[in-house]
Amino acid sequence: MVAGLNVIVDISHHNGNVRFDKLAEAGIVGVIQKASQGQSNRDPTYDSNRSKAKDEGLLWGAYHFATGSDGVRQAQHFLDVIGDFRDTLLVLDFEPNPTGPSMGLEEARAFVTHINDVTGRYPGFYSGHYIKQLLGTNKDAILAECWFWLAQYGPTPVVPLNWPTWTMWQYTDGAFGPEPHKVEGVRFDRDKFNGELDQLKRLWGVEEAVA
Template sequence: MPNFNGVIDISHHNGNVNLAAAKTDGIVGVMQKATQGQTGVDPTYARNRRRAETAELLWGAYHFGTGSDGVRQAENFLGVVGDSKALLVLDLEPNPTGPSMSLEEARAFVTHVHDKTGHFPGLYSGHYIKQLLGTKTDPILAKCWFWLAQYGPTPVVPPNWRSWTMWQYTDGAFGPDPHDVRGIGRCDRDMFNGDLGKLTAFWAAETS
């Protein structure tokens, strides 16, 4: 089954995006940064959500984890996302502006999201989760579907997951082509492990 290359992830760093134009370039799903830490909110989240809804694109939201109380971070995230049918994700990577989220804080975050929504969020990570876990496994984080960040030609999944669900293969500069998207320019692009039908079924199941 071929993998489907039709998802992007964006934040305020991408500026003023045209999601209607992105749709004409084959994009069907948008993951947008919603929050960071216990109080941070991405200023483009609400605007881009409206634009995605107008363009009839699948919508997702991610939280950038920091080294602080995981439950409070989850409350910040859920408060911004609200009751929208968004695909939810925890972004677990090194924090360039302060302490990075620990495994314990990540477990608290994903467990609280599950308690409130009935779904474990996806876990986005690359070398950081491989560094934290090594060859070990984590039964709580294993309940999350895995979104791999890796800009090489072949995805390498940590032992904690059998496979990747999404793969961020480029940040718009490094990694395999294509790098850009109409209406946005160079950006993070993501492969889904399956065809378009499987993608839409997965999105529906995780947001119901």
């Protein structure tokens, strides 16, 4: 199994009633939740889960599920749902949309550029086979500004040429991929961080992280 700090889960409303106290007790440090989708949809559990996770001292992140529509409008909707973004790790979820058109590369560039213009930092870029299919052996200078979150349920991470390595790796969806899958008996998408805890906090923008 590839080394990495195995302390992150990602969730959405599909996870139901998440026990954040149990996550903290099991050593989970960060939670990344779906906040929005497209230009108008929002995850109904986002606000309540954010509050509960922070009460347990967990780092909080948010991702936007991309669709095939205006990238700037999607980015602004994402920011509107999040509100205060200063202590929230931001991510674009770039994968095929099973219910409609999928986001293309130009829309993705517009999305991440708008996030950077507003917040002063590029979001993470979550993808797997989809970005490998679209880019092939090519590189994209704008998307390369984002840190890369690989989605691949196998024993070895394979990173597109656009990034030198993975920053996070979603190695299981709770069913497929290497163990462990569960936290306190409940299946989660689980993610490794390619570094140490102080580096994870620095990525998150936590003030007490050491230089």
